[in-house]
Amino acid sequence: MSVDPGSRVPVLLLFARDEFVDRAWRLPARHWPNRPSLVGGRDERAGGTWLAVRPGDGSAGPRVACLLNAFGTFASPERRLTRGELPLIAASPGGYVGDLDLTRYDPFHLLIGEADGMSMLTWDGRTLADRKLEPGTHLVSNRGLEVEDDRLPTAPERAVTLIEARIRHFRPLLQAAPRPEPAPGPGVPTRAAWDGWMRLADGDGLDVDDVRALIGRHDWGGDAGVWMTTSVSLVALGADGVRYDLNPAPLAGEWLEVPVR
DSSP states (O other): OEEOTTSSSOEEEEEEEEEETTSOEEEEEOOOTTSTTOEEEEETTTSOOSEEEEOOOSSSOOEEEEEEEOOSOOOOTTTOOOGGGHHHHHHSTTOOGGGSOGGGSOOEEEEEEETTEEEEEEEOSSOEEEEEOOSEEOEEETTEEEOTTOOOOOOOHHHHHHHHHHHHHHHHHHHHSOOOOOOOSTTSOHHHHTGGGHHHHTTTTOOTTSTTOSSOEEEOOTTTOEEEEEEEEEEEEETTEEEEEEESSTTTTOOEEOOOO
16 A cells, blocks of 8 residues: 555555455446445445445545455354454445444455545454554555564464565565555556556465465365455545556456446
8 A cells, every 4th residue: 555645646555465266256346225325345245345335426435355264263153153244334434343243254354445545444353553654655464554673463384474475575575565546537558557566466476385475375274265366356545536456367367447437
C-alpha cells in the first residue's frame, strides 16, 4: 500500500489473493442484492469476498475493504461465520465490524481505505486492534503489518519462511518504485495507469516456485492440495473516484479495468 495525503490519488493498494486452486470464484461485479453499491469478486463456496469496492456517491465517499487471514485463536466450528462477509460490511456506508460478535470469526486483518487514508483492524481471536496507517508505503501479510524490525506474531514455520522471503524481496522494490497516480475511467490501459507498480504487480519476474514469489504456487501435499495466487488487484482512491484493475489469472498476465460505475 501507499498512503500520500498530498497526492491527487492518496491511497494505492496492490493485493495478491492466495487460495486453493479448486475454490471457485466469480469475477468482480455487483453480486450482492442487499449491497447494490459494492463491487467485488465472489467466493462461490461461502458467498463473500476478499476485496470490496464502494465507488462512492453524493452521500458517501469511495471506500475499499480487503481481508487477509491471520494467526491466532480460531472460532469454535459450531459458531463460526465466514470472514468473507467482513469486507462487505466494512465497505458499506456506516459499516464497522467492531460492532459484531467477533468470537464467531477466525483471526483476520481487515484493511479499509478511503480518500483520506487507510486503517487496519486485526482480530487475533481474543482482542481487536484498530490502527490508522501513517503516510508512506506499507506491506501487510498474514502476520500483520510488516515493519522494519519484523517483531511480529509467531506463525507456522513454513508460512514464516514464505512471508519473510516475500517481504525482504518486495519491501525495497516498493519503496523505490515511482508512485503512480492512476485515473479512473476508460481510455488508459492498466499498464499505462499503474506504470511504476506494474513490474511488482506482475511478480517482478520471479518463478512461481520461488520462495520469494508474490505470484506463487505451492503444493501442500496430501489432502491439502495446491495453494496459489489466484488473482492480483490494484485499487486507487482519489479525488476523481476509484480505479480498480484486476489480473484474474496472474500466470497469464492479462489485466482488465473493473467497471465500478
